[in-house]
Amino acid sequence: MYLRYLEDLDGRGQHTASSDELAQLCGTTPAQVRKDLSFFGSFGKRGLGYPVHELSGRLREILGLEREWKVIIVGAGKIGAALANYGGFRQRGFRVAGVYDNSPEKIGHAWGDAIVRDISLLEEDLQGEESIIAVLAIPADDAQAVVDRIVAAGVRAILNFAPTQIIVPAHVSLKSVNMAIELEGLSFALTNGLGGTSAA
Amino acid sequence: MYLRYLEDLDGRGQHTASSDELAQLCGTTPAQVRKDLSFFGSFGKRGLGYPVHELSGRLREILGLEREWKVIIVGAGKIGAALANYGGFRQRGFRVAGVYDNSPEKIGHAWGDAIVRDISLLEEDLQGEESIIAVLAIPADDAQAVVDRIVAAGVRAILNFAPTQIIVPAHVSLKSVNMAIELEGLSFALTNGLGGTSAA
DNA sequence: AGGTGTGAATTATTTCACAGCG
DNA sequence: CGCTGTGAAATAATTCACACCT
Structure with a gap:
């Protein structure tokens, strides 16, 4: 998140940013910003703030964004379609390298730039690919079986949109996004008069 | 999350579930399950576990899911299209009540069941609607302005897919999903050999 | 003055461990 | 006996506050 706003500021030609300023942009506190950043090093200059451009670069290195990551979309349904065509991936340096499905009706059909391939x-x-992230956009029932398969194929990072809990070996990284649960969280907040922001 | 798995179990005719069992399904610990549930009441029976069907019902009440929520999709682009047609909303009791955009090219066009309306x-x-959740699927630049507008129109819950920080008054609930940040988190994990699961 | 880096204090969350009920 | 509910203990995250640099 810091990176996103630093790049914004950099694009606007701002050379330096205080923890106060970053906190406002990110919706957090100055102390939080300083603690977070100090975990990775001492980037700031006392009395001045953080050097925007330089810190952007360092964060990109830390996040491993200096190389290009390939993203494969697994599941050629509605969600998969939206993700495959979503410009935001490429914009942030993630290249959609393929779309996979197991349904004979979908395999072989063109789909944006890509052709849907048999899973x-x-x-x-x-074979030999290292920098692969798989995005899962398949029904909950199939999810674990497909995950086992792509993990066996060597994938070590998965972004899961299937609405179910998934288990991966310790060496695999998994993040899950569950829209229904987000909506139900909002329902809870409304019902109980809560309000407030959460990143999810 | 508990609700999702309880409904699963209920559908399979299982009458009772221990904190151990729920923990396995949800990828957490038995102690966590018990603490979480005990926050809302004493639902379990000692020696037996939790009554699956009854607890489902109680959680649905607590989450405010006994009424039907209307969802409006704001932004008729790629992401908006996928969301509007996504079956998962209706399946969980959220009805897509409308799609809005500000682009003259899109307004008036049919779009699944709905017709895109002028924002x-x-x-x-x-007017008079209470149970509305807005799903934001618009570019980052427009996001805050549109949010101000829909908040002024009375919306009190927002699920934001725009890749930017959004500020809302205290009485409004906001959740954000940012796919690029999720991917960058995976990049970080891969680059630094981390692995592991996170809900996001 | 202005603003970071960081120990210390505070607050929040998770885990432990066990009394007590069915 | 099995398993919940829950205080107490252990961890983790956030906030404070201030020494110190520019």
Whole structure:
């Protein structure tokens, strides 16, 4: 999140930013900003703030964003379609390298730039690939089986949109986004008069 | 999350579930399950576990899911399209009540069941509506302005897919989903050999 | 003056561990 | 006996506050 706003500021030609300023942009506190950043090093200059451009670069390194990551979309349904065509990936340096499905009706059909490939080709397609992130956009029932398969094929990072809990070996990173749960959280907040922001 | 798995179990005819079992399903610990649930009441029976069906019902009440919520999609782009047609909303009791945009090219066009409406109609459309959740699927630049507008129109819950920080008054609930940040988190994990699961 | 970096204090969350009920 | 509910203990995260640099 810091990176996003630092790049914004950099684009506007701002050379320096205080923890106060970053906190406002990110919706947090100055102390939080300083603690977070200090975990990775001492980037700031006392009396001045943080050097916007330089810190952007350092954060990109820390996040591993200096290389290009390939994203494969697994599941050629509605959500998969939206994700495959979503410009935001490319914009942030993630290249959609393929779309996979197991339904014969979908395999072979063109789909934006890509052609939907049989998921059983995944293993050979990924031979030697290191920088792969799989985005899962499949029904909950199939999710664990497909995950087992793509993990076996060597994928070590998964962004899961299937509305179910998924188990991965310790060496695999998994993040899950569950829209229904987000909505139900909002329902709870409204019902109980709560209000407030959360990143989810 | 508990509700999701309880409904699953209920559907399979299981009458009772221990904190251990729920913890496994949800990827957490038994102690966590018990603490979480005990916050809302004493639902379990010692020696037996939790009554699956009854607890489902109680959680639905607590979450405010006994009424039907209306969801409006704001932004008729790629993401908005996917969301509007996504079956998962209706399946969980959220009804897509309208799609709004400010682009003349999109307004009036049919779009799944709905017709894209001019965002300036929002205020009158929402007259007297209480149970509205807005899903934001618009570019980052427009996001804050549109939010101000829909908040002025009376919306009190927002699920934001725009990749930017948004500020809302204290009485409004906001949750944000930022796919680029999720991917960058995975990049970080891969780069630094971390692994592990996180709900996001 | 202005603003970071960081120990110390505070507050929040998770885990432990066990009394007590069915 | 099995399993919840819950105080107490252990961890983790956030905030404070201030020494110190520019």
